[in-house]
Amino acid sequence: MEAASITSGERGLLTRSPLARLPDRALKWGLTVLAALILALIVYFFIRLIGQARPAFSKEGVFGFIFGNNWNPEAGHFGALPLVVGTLITSALALLMGVPVAVATALFTTELCPARARGALTVLVELLAAVPSVVYGLWGIFFLAPKLKGPEQWVADRLSLIPFIGGGAVTIPNYFIAGLVLAIMILPIVSAISREVMATVPFDQKEAALGLGATRWEMIRIAVLPYCRSGIVGGAMLGLGRAIGETIAITIVIGDATRLGHHLFNQGYSLAAVVANEFGEAEGTHRAALFAAGLVLFVLTLIVNIIARVIVNRSARKSFRGPTAGARAEGGGVTLVDAAAGV
C-alpha cells in the first residue's frame, strides 16, 4: 500500500519492472487463495456430509430422525432423540456447574487476588485445558463415577418427588457424571474469555465505584459485572459449543443407552458418542445414520459458535477495535496463549 502511493508521483524512477513485481503479486494472490480455501473447505465438507447422510434421512424423514425415541441399529430403527437430548442435557449441566465457577475464578484472578499470584493461577486454570479428553474420560470412569455413586444415590433418594432428577437407582455411567466432566472441561475456556472481558473494564469506572464508598464486592457488582455481561454470555456460549462437540470423554462416561434415560442418574448417549462408538462396525443405513448424527452435531455447534462469536466480537468491540486490540492492551503473553488454546 505504502509503496504504491510513493510510486504514483515519480513513476520512471521508482516503479519496479513488471518482472520484479512478480514475486509480490504471486505472494499476494497465493495467500488470498489459501485464505479462500478455508471457506471453501467448510462448505465442501458440509455438502459431502449431507450427501452421505441422505439415506438415513430418506428412510426416517428429517423429523423422524431427530425426534424418534428409538436408536436400535440392529432392528433398523434410527431415531436420534436419545442422542440429541443426551447431548443437550449434559451440555446444560456443564453450563450450570461450570460457568459460575469459571466466572468466579476469573473475578478472583482479575480483581481480588494478589498480583503476584495472578500469573500462576491463570496458568493452573489453563492447564485444565491441556489435559486430553481421553484422560478426562479415564479419570471420570475409574475415579469420579465410583466415588460419586453414593452421594448421587443420596440426592436421588432425597429428591425422589422431583421428576427427571430423583427416584431411580443410580447407574454407573450416567448423565450427571458426563455433565460434571464437561463442566471441568469447559472451565478454562469460559474463564479465559471472562478474564479477557473483565480486563477491558475501564479503570475509572472501578475507581469511581470505590470512591463512592462501595466495597470490593459492591464494586464488582455495579461496575464490573454489568460491563462484562455480554462478554461472559458469549464465553459461556463458546463453552456450550465445546460441550456439545466433546466426544471421547463423554463416550466413556455416558454409557450407550438406546432410549432416553428416565432421570438424571441414568445411562444416556450423545450425538458425538454414538459416532465414536459405532462407526467402526457400521454398514449401510446405520453408517448413513451416523453421518446424519454427525451432521446434526455439526449444525448444532455451528449455530452455537456463530452466535457466540457474534456476541464476543461485539462486546470486545465496545471498548476496543477488536479482540486483537484487547491483546495489545493486556500485554501479549497470556492472551496469545488463550488465542492458541482456541479461545
Added chain:
Amino acid sequence: MAATIVALIPLFLILYYLVHKGLGAWKPTFFTTDPTGNTFFGGAHIGGIKSAILGTIEMVALAAAISIPIGIGVAVWLVEYGRDSWFANTVRFFTDVMTGVPSIVFGLFVYIVLIVGTGSTYAGYKGSIALALLMLPIVTRAGEVVLLLVPNSLRESALALGAPRWRVIGSVVLPTALPGLLTGMLLAVARAAGETAPLLFTAAAANATSLNLGDFMNSLPVQIYNDITKPTTAVVERAWGAALTLVLMILILNMAARLLARRNRLA
C-alpha cells in the same frame, strides 16, 4: 477464592491419580515393547506402548508439517493484505467458527473424502490430515495475534529502504514474530497430540510399530481409549501408564510454549 479452589480441585485430583496409577505401569519394557493385542491373559503378556508413542509422534509431526505453513500463510494474508476488508473478516470469522467444530466431525470429513472417496482403507497420513484440519484454525488465529504485534514502523522502514513486500514479510515481519509464532505452533501441536476422536476411523489402531505413514497406525490417545474398554485390570493399568506419558508430553510442550511466550520481545 473458594471458586478458584473448586476449579483447581479437579486438576490436582487428575494429576495425583495419573501419577499414582501411571507410575505403577511404568516399567523398563513398557516403553520398548509393542502392545501384543493379547489382552485376555493379562500380566506381562499385554506388552507396552512403543508403537503408540511413535505413532503419535509421527502423525502429529506430519500434521504440523501440513497445517503450520498453511496456517501461518493465512495469518500473514490476514494481517498484511486482508486487514479489515469484508473478505478478511469473513475468513477470520470462519476460522474462529472452525475452532469450535467438534474434532470427531473432522474425522468424519476425512473419512468421507479420503476413505469413501478413494475406496481405500485407514492410514496414518489420513489421521495426520484430520489432525491438521484441527490445528489449522489454532495456528492461524495465534499467528495473527502475534503478527499484529509487529510494529508498523518496522514494516515502513523496510518499505522506505526499497524492499518489495515479499522481502518485508520474509526478512522483517516473520523473523520478528518468530518466538510468538513458535508458541502458537507448539500449543497447536500439544492440542493435536491429545486428540482421539479424529484418529479413530482415519488412522485406526494397530499393535505393531510402523514407520510408514501409509499403514494403519497406533497412537497414545487411541491406545488409551481402546484399553479403557477392556475388562482386565492389567490393561486398564496400561491405560493409566499411557495417559501419564501423554500428559507429560503435552505438559512439556505447553511449558515450552509458555517460556517462549515469556521471552517474546514483542509482548
